[in-house]
Amino acid sequence: MLEALFESSRTTKRIISLCYDTFAIALAFYIATCMRLGTFSIPVTQKELTAVAITIVITLALFTKMGMYRAILRYMTLPAMLTIVGCVCVSGLVLAMASFFTFSKVPRSVPFIYITTALLLIGTPRLLVRSLIALLNRQSRGNKEAVIVYGAGYTGHQLTLALQATPYKVVAFVDDNPALHGTVLANKKVFDPSMIEALMHTHSANKILLALGSTPNSRRAEVIKRLEALPVSVQTVPAIPDILSGKARIEHIRDVEIEDLLGRDPVQANPDLMHACITGKVVMVTGAGGSIGSELCRQILRQSPKTLVLFELNEYSLYSVEQELQQEIATRGLELKLVSLLGSVQKENRLETIMRAFGVQTVYHAAAYKHVPLVEHNIVEGVRNNVFGTWYCAEAAIKAGVESFVLISTDKAVRPTNIMGASKRMAELALQGLAQRQSTTRFTMVRFGNVLGSSGSVVPLFRQQIKQGGPITVTHPDIIRYFMTIPEAAELVIQAGAMGTGGDVFVLDMGEPVKIIDLAARMIHLSGLEVKDDKHPNGDIEILYTGLRPGEKLYEELLIGDNVSGTGHPRIMRAEEQCLNWKETKLLLDELDKSCHTYKCDEVKELLINAPTGYKSTEALGDSVWLQKQETAKLRLINS
Numbered sequence: 001m002l003e004a005l006f007e008s009s010r011t012t013k014r015i016i017s018l019c020y021d022t023f024a025i026a027l028a029f030y031i032a033t034c035m036r037l038g039t040f041s042i043p044v045t046q047k048e049l050t051a052v053a054i055t056i057v058i059t060l061a062l063f064t065k066m067g068m069y070r071a072i073l074r075y076m077t078l079p080a081m082l083t084i085v086g087c088v089c090v091s092g093l094v095l096a097m098a099s100f101f102t103f104s105k106v107p108r109s110v111p112f113i114y115i116t117t118a119l120l121l122i123g124t125p126r127l128l129v130r131s132l133i134a135l136l137n138r139q140s141r142g143n144k145e146a147v148i149v150y151g152a153g154y155t156g157h158q159l160t161l162a163l164q165a166t167p168y169k170v171v172a173f174v175d176d177n178p179a180l181h182g183t184v185l186a187n188k189k190v191f192d193p194s195m196i197e198a199l200m201h202t203h204s205a206n207k208i209l210l211a212l213g214s215t216p217n218s219r220r221a222e223v224i225k226r227l228e229a230l231p232v233s234v235q236t237v238p239a240i241p242d243i244l245s246g247k248a249r250i251e252h253i254r255d256v257e258i259e260d261l262l263g264r265d266p267v268q269a270n271p272d273l274m275h276a277c278i279t280g281k282v283v284m285v286t287g288a289g290g291s292i293g294s295e296l297c298r299q300i301l302r303q304s305p306k307t308l309v310l311f312e313l314n315e316y317s318l319y320s321v322e323q324e325l326q327q328e329i330a331t332r333g334l335e336l337k338l339v340s341l342l343g344s345v346q347k348e349n350r351l352e353t354i355m356r357a358f359g360v361q362t363v364y365h366a367a368a369y370k371h372v373p374l375v376e377h378n379i380v381e382g383v384r385n386n387v388f389g390t391w392y393c394a395e396a397a398i399k400a401g402v403e404s405f406v407l408i409s410t411d412k413a414v415r416p417t418n419i420m421g422a423s424k425r426m427a428e429l430a431l432q433g434l435a436q437r438q439s440t441t442r443f444t445m446v447r448f449g450n451v452l453g454s455s456g457s458v459v460p461l462f463r464q465q466i467k468q469g470g471p472i473t474v475t476h477p478d479i480i481r482y483f484m485t486i487p488e489a490a491e492l493v494i495q496a497g498a499m500g501t502g503g504d505v506f507v508l509d510m511g512e513p514v515k516i517i518d519l520a521a522r523m524i525h526l527s528g529l530e531v532k533d534d535k536h537p538n539g540d541i542e543i544l545y546t547g548l549r550p551g552e553k554l555y556e557e558l559l560i561g562d563n564v565s566g567t568g569h570p571r572i573m574r575a576e577e578q579c580l581n582w583k584e585t586k587l588l589l590d591e592l593d594k595s596c597h598t599y600k601c602d603e604v605k606e607l608l609i610n611a612p613t614g615y616k617s618t619e620a621l622g623d624s625v626w627l628q629k630q631e632t633a634k635l636r637l638i639n640s
Contacts, residue, residue, distance in 0.1 A: 028114050368408070
């Protein structure tokens with residue numbers, strides 16, 4: 001039963017604490033009055049009940065304000081107990097004032113006795129729970145895993161207290177600050193990081209927990225890189241405020257993510273750019289359930305739009321992002337309308353009807369098929385969704401009087417070698433043509449590379465392969481990619497979208513390129529494992545090369561030409577690129593539509609090659625349905 005109570009949710013524990021404190025305050029008043037009058041039978045009138053009720057309400061409000069229901073009993077420290085003492089003293093003062101203003105007959109000495117009894121009834125159970133948990137922890141200490149904590153500051157100290165109730169036992173601290181070396185924290189000595197390997201052997205510790213607090217991302221990456229050479233598993237813990245608020249639990253220790261390695265220190269967002277197209281406006285996101293689309297929704301929510309319209313083809317994805325956003329709206333007390341709509345971007349009438357009905361002012365078009373091999377095998381659907389879905393959505397925006405339309409593009413649109421990239425470049429050309437045709441809607445394109453952890457990217461694939469014991473599959477030893485975290489990409493997209501004047505192509509600074517083979521090796525090392533190769537035949541995880549997939553490049557580019565200029569934002573650039581006029585664009589789109597309608601995949605590919613997309617392909621046509629039709633036709637010819 002105790003275990004079930006300890007493992008119950010934070011909300012359940014808070015309700016229990018709230019109910020108990022209500023009972024304890026009333027009981028403390030009763031005991032104090034009995035002690036003063038020397039009898040268990042005390043006269044109680046409406047006035048006394050009113051005074052006690054006022055005391056209970058104000059005291060509970062004070063407890064909540066002071067964070068007593070956010071504090072976790074197993075981590076109860078001296079400052080927390082002093083908070084209880086202060087709150088109970090104020091509660092005694094409230095009782096005295098309530099008794100006076102309600103003209104009750106509560107003796108003047110009762111509030112003083114009440115303070116003592118309330119302290120005993122409210123503070124003692126909390127100390128008993130903490131002591132009980134500590135006793136249970138000591139009994140199970142022999143089964144605990146030895147860990148070294150990197151970071152001997154406030155976060156490290158709080159982490160040590162929290163770990164008392166987990167399967168981990170802190171054996172030592174390490175810290176970069178020379179002033180802390182040799183000092184003692186929570187009865188454990190603090191060492192220089194150069195001593196980690198020796199500490200591992202001394203204490204049989206195979207895990208390092210990072211307690212770096214608000215350390216900048218660049219510094220965190222340096223620490224992690226230093227630890228990669230050691231045969232140790234590196235993990236990190238949630239932020240202490242998240243633990244104390246109940247958003248996370250300390251035992252939810254997670255592996256170091258690749259975002260921790262490659263994530264850059266963020267550039268402070270320009271609030272004017274973040275607000276420009278969102279605050280107080282009706283905003284629509286297509287592909288709202290995808291990796292980029294959902295993050296755009298999260299960040300848009302924080303800029304206080306009037307209405308946020310989620311448009312998504314996949315029912316479950318729409319449901320998931322809607323539930324998450326509804327929870328955030330409730331938690332933050334936001335006043336906005338959230339609308340979740342199912343539909344395809346290939347249905348122009350549906351899009352126009354929605355935009356007119358809700359008075360949409362800004363559209364972020366994130367809906368797209370982005371998986372290169374899948375689009376190679378589904379050419380017509382890829383082109384229909386990426387090219388015509390963008391065109392129809394843009395036409396609907398113009399007809400509905402939308403002010404701003406932002407296309408989420410990709411670095412694969414630059415000199416594409418695959419259908420997916422060519423289709424995204426064609427989508428850019430369509431919007432550039434529309435920007436010349438009219439001035440009602442301002443069209444902007446934002447081009448960037450891979451985002452970390454998005455669906456279909458190598459990072460979750462590598463993580464799964466490591467978990468399964470390998471091997472990790474890499475297409476080529478020299479393949480290089482640019483990476484950016486999803487939150488940074490979404491934030492920059494919003495700011496770039498606000499900079500557009502019509503037909504602009506913006507390119508995001510992706511940072512330094514990363515060799516995929518190095519990325520795989522780092523993920524293996526950070527899991528406490530070793531790469532299995534010729535130098536290490538007894539290693540844990542092997543890396544296999546599978547060959548470049550159809551349409552895959554060794555490296556991606558972000559610029560078609562060299563004509564690029566700054567924007568005032570250090571990570572957003574403006575690309576000046578040639579485009580077609582609308583008449584030429586429309587003719588090309590009509591030809592492409594005709595070929596898609598007749599399912600002539602060879603014509604579709606030829607049109608994309610001949611269009612000014614820069615598309616070059618050395619691969620044979622790969623559409624699965626088209627190939628099957630060709631094979632069936634050959635068999636019929638042979639058998640006829």
